Amino acid sequence: MAEEIDRRVRKTRAALLKALLELLDEYPYKEISVKMLTDKADIAKPTFYRNFTSIEEMLQKELDNKANIIFEKEYNELHECTYLDEVTVGLVQNWADNETLLIALYKAEMDSKVCESFARYSARYINILNKGGTIDINSLKLRYFSGGIYCAVRTWLLSGRKSPIKELSDIMALGLFPMITNKAIHLSRAEKRDQ
Amino acid sequence: MAEEIDRRVRKTRAALLKALLELLDEYPYKEISVKMLTDKADIAKPTFYRNFTSIEEMLQKELDNKANIIFEKEYNELHECTYLDEVTVGLVQNWADNETLLIALYKAEMDSKVCESFARYSARYINILNKGGTIDINSLKLRYFSGGIYCAVRTWLLSGRKSPIKELSDIMALGLFPMITNKAIHLSRAEKRDQ
Numbered sequence: 001m002a003e004e005i006d007r008r009v010r011k012t013r014a015a016l017l018k019a020l021l022e023l024l025d026e027y028p029y030k031e032i033s034v035k036m037l038t039d040k041a042d043i044a045k046p047t048f049y050r051n052f053t054s055i056e057e058m059l060q061k062e063l064d065n066k067a068n069i070i071f072e073k074e075y076n077e078l079h080e081c082t083y084l085d086e087v088t089v090g091l092v093q094n095w096a097d098n099e100t101l102l103i104a105l106y107k108a109e110m111d112s113k114v115c116e117s118f119a120r121y122s123a124r125y126i127n128i129l130n131k132g133g134t135i136d137i138n139s140l141k142l143r144y145f146s147g148g149i150y151c152a153v154r155t156w157l158l159s160g161r162k163s164p165i166k167e168l169s170d171i172m173a174l175g176l177f178p179m180i181t182n183k184a185i186h187l188s189r190a191e192k193r194d195q
Numbered sequence: 196m197a198e199e200i201d202r203r204v205r206k207t208r209a210a211l212l213k214a215l216l217e218l219l220d221e222y223p224y225k226e227i228s229v230k231m232l233t234d235k236a237d238i239a240k241p242t243f244y245r246n247f248t249s250i251e252e253m254l255q256k257e258l259d260n261k262a263n264i265i266f267e268k269e270y271n272e273l274h275e276c277t278y279l280d281e282v283t284v285g286l287v288q289n290w291a292d293n294e295t296l297l298i299a300l301y302k303a304e305m306d307s308k309v310c311e312s313f314a315r316y317s318a319r320y321i322n323i324l325n326k327g328g329t330i331d332i333n334s335l336k337l338r339y340f341s342g343g344i345y346c347a348v349r350t351w352l353l354s355g356r357k358s359p360i361k362e363l364s365d366i367m368a369l370g371l372f373p374m375i376t377n378k379a380i381h382l383s384r385a386e387k388r389d390q
Contacts, residue, residue: 111304112301140358144344148338148340151343154307
């Protein structure tokens with residue numbers, strides 16, 4: 001029974017997100033109302049308000065949800081990581097697979113909220129890579145990294161992925177590396193050979 | 196005569212910006228109308244519309260204007276730069292002196308526009324430091340740098356400047372350095388000694 005409800009909630013949320021992305025092709029974010037959204041998704045307005053208080057909250061929850069899923073996907077790889085650039089390819093790819101959500105967040109001018117979320121998750125990634133060491137989540141370096149990578153990813157997606165994904169994942173690896181204190185992790189296979 | 200008009204325009208713009216910053220202490224950005232703004236600034240509504248089409252455009256112009264002033268201020272120092280970290284202290288300080296404008300842009304959710312502006316200006320700074328070399332303004336590395344530094348500066352300002360300014364200017368120098376191709380420029384005096 002709980003599973004059935006869960007499945008229904010998941011379906012509702014997926015329909016709402018799909019409808020929002022379609023509406024964003026036609027209207028500026030600020031002109032989209034909850035009514036327009038529920039009409040498009042063919043869902044009753046009260047159903048929307050049982051799940052969210054606003055479209056912004058809906059987007060924030062979709063972001064947190066997606067970030068959790070990607071984190072769980074990457075969890076094992078992070079534990080076994082030896083070469084940072086090989087993990088960052090997967091990370092960038094996972095976010096690129098959710099391109100439409102990122103573009104919706106951008107269109108909704110929620111950039112600073114995405115950066116905050118990226119900072120929280122980056123800290124979790126780094127803590128695993130550091131094997132028990134912790135990183136100060138409020139550090140300016142972490143904000144520099146997460147804000148920077150968000151902007152680079154956004155530009156990359158908006159340009160239609162003009163550059164190869166490796167360029168982006170290398171920037172990510174280079175930005176993360178100074179925060180990794182675990183000496184068993186190298187930036188890349190090439191960097192290890194150079195030592 | 197032209198100077199007189201110029202002076203009047205400058206005064207009007209300063210009064211409008213001051214009024215906007217005061218209103219932002221009381222109201223969320225989205226609730227502030229042009230009428231509220233011109234009433235607060237004691238300026239006629241048509242005067243506002245002679246200068247701007249919207250509050251957002253006003254903020255964008257203030258940002259461009261400020262970025263130009265800071266660029267001109269730094270211009271000579273950039274030409275004579277030998278140690279990057281000594282130039283970035285000045286740059287961070289200049290932006291910190293315009294804290295209220297940056298916070299207004301943040302409250303107006305114009306983060307991505309600030310990042311774009313930072314990217315354009317960063318390219319100009321780097322081109323001077325490279326002495327005639329040029330940097331691709333659309334490069335992902337430049338977006339990483341400008342988005343990162345904006346997020347770090349924003350966090351720093353919103354925290355009430357909890358960390359010393361040197362921490363921020365060092366992050367900035369470290370982020371810029373990989374894009375500097377001019378071999379006569381060093382990251383810091385200490386880095387030069389280490390060579």
